[in-house]
Amino acid sequence: MPAAHMRQPDRDAPVVPMQDGGDRLSGRMLGDELRAHRERRGYTLADAARVIRGSTSKISRMERGQSPVKYRDLNDLALFYGVSRQERALLDQLHQQTSNEDLFARFADVTPNYLKRLIRLERSADWITVYESRVVPGLLQTEDYARALTRMIELERSDNEVELIVGLRKQRQLMLGQRRPRFVALIWEKVLYQPYGPADMMAEQIRFLRDTHSAKNASVRILPEGFIAPPTSVFHMTFDEGQSQELAYSEHADGANYITNKTQLDRTRKLLDNLRANVYKAEENTEALKRAVAHWEGLAAEQPG
Structure with missing residues (x-):
């Protein structure tokens, strides 16, 4: 889009589409x-410069689009300016459209090595x-749900670090709108x-699950409450030919285990097959998702104010 025809994007739009050269325009x-x-x-x-621990000339270059904006600086400025959720989106x-910065480089300070992998x-x-x-x-996870969990688990994190962790979740979710991977x-x-x-x-979180369930490359399947569910989480990935064909991952309190052993992978696959066989039709x-939405919306309606 030529500069002469550039218009202010709709703040309600979830995506700002760009053509060739869009990184500069963005x-x-x-x-x-x-x-x-x-x-x-x-x-x-000078006020903004103090927030990002930089110079006024750096802020000036960022605002003219002449200097790349690091995600941590963007996060700190957004918090300082008190932007709304739509403005932040x-x-x-x-x-995302301007940055060639690696995803885990952007969030290095709050991303453990096992999660980077x-x-x-x-x-x-x-x-x-x-x-x-x-x-x-x-x-x-929605932003508010992720924020609540992070504050519950990462007790030593500052507000800025919590927002960075939530930002990482949001960035990872962008792949759900692409052709692959299927999820x-x-x-x-x-x-x-x-x-x-x-x-x-x-209610917002469960609505997000309900809406995601109908997405082209994502599916949310619910295991009935009466099902005796294994207590551990499982993350399993398969890859195209030319790469490692299969990998499983299990997270625990202070790290994660990557499973590549054939016997253990077979066990994980059987576990997932059993879970799939027991989900709701x-x-x-x-x-099930509608019931959960109605439950939380009902409680929200009963709350004062």
């Missing part, structure tokens, strides 16, 4: 957005299957009713 648009937020709040270049989308593998997988009996899988989440029904925050937050699955 950079200018991202800079324009940051400058508008700064000026709207009455902050100076636009900033993140523009940053998982992120690399996710990008090249053909199929990803996740089983969870305790929480909604990370790739399907299947097997979730124990009790997870849908486990409160990790207020009822309206939980299609119509029952839809009804």
